[in-house]
Amino acid sequence: MASPAVPVRSRVPGLPWWSLVVVAAALFVVYAVLQENGVALGQVAQVVHEFFHDGRHALGVPCH
Amino acid sequence: MATHSYPGLLARGAGAGAIAGVAAGMVSLFVVETQIRAALAVEEARNAGAVGHEEMFSRGVQVVGGVAAVVVVGIALGAVFATAFAAVHRHLPGGSDFGRSVALAAVGFAAVGLLPAIKYPANPPGVGQAETVNDRTVLYFSLILGGLIIAYGVGRLHGLLAARTSWPAPWRATAVAAAAAAAVIAVLLVWPAGPDAVPPDVPATLLWRFRLASLAEVLTLWAVLGVAFGLLTEAPKSGRGAEAGNPDPVRGDYQGRGLR
Numbered sequence: 240m241a242s243p244a245v246p247v248r249s250r251v252p253g254l255p256w257w258s259l260v261v262v263a264a265a266l267f268v269v270y271a272v273l274q275e276n277g278v279a280l281g282q283v284a285q286v287v288h289e290f291f292h293d294g295r296h297a298l299g300v301p302c303h
Numbered sequence: 304m305a306t307h308s309y310p311g312l313l314a315r316g317a318g319a320g321a322i323a324g325v326a327a328g329m330v331s332l333f334v335v336e337t338q339i340r341a342a343l344a345v346e347e348a349r350n351a352g353a354v355g356h357e358e359m360f361s362r363g364v365q366v367v368g369g370v371a372a373v374v375v376v377g378i379a380l381g382a383v384f385a386t387a388f389a390a391v392h393r394h395l396p397g398g399s400d401f402g403r404s405v406a407l408a409a410v411g412f413a414a415v416g417l418l419p420a421i422k423y424p425a426n427p428p429g430v431g432q433a434e435t436v437n438d439r440t441v442l443y444f445s446l447i448l449g450g451l452i453i454a455y456g457v458g459r460l461h462g463l464l465a466a467r468t469s470w471p472a473p474w475r476a477t478a479v480a481a482a483a484a485a486a487v488i489a490v491l492l493v494w495p496a497g498p499d500a501v502p503p504d505v506p507a508t509l510l511w512r513f514r515l516a517s518l519a520e521v522l523t524l525w526a527v528l529g530v531a532f533g534l535l536t537e538a539p540k541s542g543r544g545a546e547a548g549n550p551d552p553v554r555g556d557y558q559g560r561g562l563r
Contacts, residue, residue, distance in 0.1 A: 255309055258386045265379040272372050272379075274440065289359040292428075294372020297335040299416075299425030299517045301439035303432070 273300045307536065312385045319531035320381020324374035327524035331369050335520055338513035339369075342427030345505055349429070377524055384411065384528060388536075394458050401533035408529020414450030416521040418487065419443055423497045425517035430505055435498045446494055453486045 267279075272291050275284045288295075295302045307315075343362075360368065388395075388407055395403035423443050431439065457479055464475045501510060 254386065254389050258309060258389070261313060262383050262386050265382040268379040269376055272375050286359065290364070290368040291372040293336070293339055293365050293369025294331070294376070296339060296425065296428055297331045297369055297517055297520050298373065298376065299420055299423075299514075299521060301423070301431065301436055301443050302426075302428075303436045 273298065309386075309389060312389055312536070313382055315535040316381040316383075316385025316388070316532060317378050318381070319528050319535055320377040320379070320384065321374065322377075322531045323381065323524050323527035324377020326527040327373045327377065327520045328370035330516070330520040330523045331373055332366065335513070335516040336366055336369065338509060338516050339427055341509050342429050342505070342513065345509070346429035349502075349504055373520065373524060377528065380524070381528060381532065384408070384532060387411075388532070391458070394462060399537060401537040404533030404536060405529040408525045408532075410454050411529075412522060412525035414454045415447050416518070416525055418450040418490075419446050420514070420518050420521065422446055422491055422494055424514045426499075426501075427505075427509065427513040430499065430501055430510070432499050438498055442494060442497065446490070449490045449494070450487075453483060453490065456486065457483045 271280065271287060273295055275287055278284075280287060292302070384407065388404060391407070392400070392403050395406045397403040397406045423439065423446065460482055461475065461479045464470060464478060468475070470478070
């Protein structure tokens with residue numbers, strides 16, 4: 240970026256390939272908690288759904 | 304060179320996400336649950352006399368589940384946040400890793416939290432129709448995708464303007480903000496309205512309070528995530544800020560003020 244007058248050195252590294260795996264796994268966890276209705280987890284989904292039910296509504300995710 | 308490894312950054316993201324999840328969980332527990340309770344009372348009155356279905360979990364367990372949900376989501380979100388931060392931090396405003404972290408959280412809240420809250424606001428139990436849940440889910444997630452694409456496009460536009468024009472910074476910022484506003488308005492107009500009508504027995508005040516409470520929980524999640532990740536990433540470990548490979552006047556100043 241050309242705009243800042245004083246460039247501040249960042250200590251952040253480049254990304255390894257497995258960062259994609261991390262993101263995919265994290266998004267799956269979010270999906271399992273907030274959206275899973277039986278497609279990926281089958282029978283367990285009902286339990287997961289009921290347990291996290293308040294959280295789904297509270298975070299504004301569509302729910303029945 | 305960088306002193307954070309990606310695993311180190313990831314750990315900070317997960318940690319910040321856990322902190323943010325607990326903070327948002329407190330909002331869930333003390334603010335959102337009050338409105339959920341009121342909504343369940345409406346639903347119960349509606350179903351009075353009908354054969355009620357057996358709940359799998361008691362209310363107490365579901366309240367705990369509501370807090371657990373946002374803590375788990377917070378940790379996962381923190382991991383995604385840390386990865387996104389590593390990928391785009393060079394393009395973020397803020398002047399320091401703390402500022403960049405807060406900026407990224409602000410963008411994330413706008414695209415993933417605020418935009419869907421405006422177009423498809425949260426509903427308490429007893430409002431959504433079961434038959435439309437798939438349609439609503441597609442609308443909801445496609446809108447978030449649209450928001451993320453706008454955020455990415457705005458960043459690209461700013462980079463292009465900086466590289467190809469000699470506009471002063473305020474002009475550039477104004478042009479980028481105007482483009483972002485136009486894109487958001489276009490998306491809000493193009494995406495179809497949510498399919499569900501609010502049932503007449505749900506009071507308007509209950510709906511309004513629930514939506515504000517829900518937005519407060521989402522805002523808490525993003526705000527605490529941005530601040531906590533920023534603090535964990537920015538604050539030097541004892542002695543390391545003075546390393547020869549890390550000659551940073553800003554960080555030196557922070558050290559002088561004892562921010563750890």
